[in-house]
Amino acid sequence: MTEPRLIPISALQHYAFCPRQCALIHTEQVWADNFLTAQGNVLHERVDSGEPESRRGIRYERGVQVSAPKIGLVGKLDLVEREQATGKLFPVEYKRGKPKPSDWDEIQLCAQALCLEEMTGQNVPEGALWYHQTRHRQVITFSAELRQRTLQVIAEVAAMLASGQTPKAVYGKHCLACSLYDLCNPKLMQQDTSTAYTQQLFATDTANEETPE
Template sequence: MNDDYLPLAYLNAWEYCPRRFYWEYVLGEMADNEHILMGRYLHDNINEPGESHQGDTLIRRQQWVWSDRLKVNGIIDAVEERENKLIPLEYKKGRISQHLNDHFQLCAATLCLEERLTVSIPYGEIFYHGNRRRQRVDFTPELRQMTESAIALSRESVDGAMPPPIRNSKKCRDCSLLGICLPKEVKLLRQPVSSTQSPPF
C-alpha cells in the first residue's frame, strides 16, 4: 500500500491528542505503558486473520481496508456478516463512553469498506473489555463528516509545527509518551515571565 496513506490507528491518535499524533506519526516516537501493554495483550486472541461462524453470523477477522479517496488504510479487528448486513467491529480495552477517537477509527474503516464494496453500512460496534459489552456506533452524516474532517486535518498537520500540549491532564497522565512529550514542562516554559519573576530554569 502507498506510503502516503494515513494508517487508521494514527487517526485514533490524532483525535486523542494532536501532539501525540505528531510524536508518533511524524517523528516516529513510540513508548509502552500499562495501557498499551494491556491493549496488546487483549488483542492477542483476535489478531489471527481468518473466518469463523457463531450461529448465523460469519466473522472475518483482521480485515485489511483502504480508501483511495481519503488516502487512509489499516486493519479492522473484525467484520461480522449476518442477514446480509455487514457490521464492522473493533475491540478496545477501556470502558464504554463517548470516545470520539474510537468512533473516528471505526467510522474511517467503514468508509473504506463502503468504498471497496459499494455498500452502505449504517452502524458498527465497539467491544469494550472494561465493561465486557458492545457499544453501537451509528454512522450518522455528522460522524462521517467529522471523521473526514479529522483525516484532512491530521494530514495537513504533518507539514506544520508540533501542536502544543492539550489541556486534558487525564489524557496526559494515561499517555505512554508522557516522559517524551513532557506536557507540564512545556506548558511551564511557555508561560510569560513577568518582571518580578525569575525564569523557570
C-alpha cells in the same frame, strides 16, 4: 508522481485524543508502551489471532486489512461480521477500557466503515465498540454528523502530517494516561523557555539550580 500518503486509521484516534501525540507517533516515529497500551496490545493480538468462522448465518473475519485511497486511509480491522444471506458488513473494534466521554472511538470505527464502503461499494450503516472493562458491546450508528466529523478529522490529520510540524504541548488531565508522557514532557514544554529546558537537561546534582516542575 508521488503517491499520496495513506494515513493509518489508528492515527485518527491518536489525533482526536491529542494532535501532538499523533504527530509524535506518525511524524517523529516516537512510541513507548505503558501498562495501558500493553494491555491493549495483548487484547488485539488475541482478537487478531482468531481464525475465520461462521455461526448462525454470520461470517466472522478477524484482522481484516483495508485500504481506501480515495479518503486516504489504510489499516487493519479487529473484526468484520458479514451476514451471509445479505452480505451486510458490520465492523467491530475491541477496546481495552470503557466507553469514553468524547468521540475518539466512534471516529475510529466510522473510519473503518468508510474504508469498507470504498472497497466494497456497499453501505455500512453501523458497527460496534466492544469494551474489555465492561464486557459490553456498544452499537454505533454512522450518522451523517459522525461521518462528517470523521472526514473532518481525516483532513486535519492529513494536513498536519503533510506539514511535518508537531503541535506544541497543551497539558491536560488526559496527559496522565498517555504512554508518551515522559517523552512529550507536556508541563515542561508548555511552561518553560528553551533556556530553562536546556538547564534542566544538563543540570548536575551540585548545580543547586531550580528546575521546572
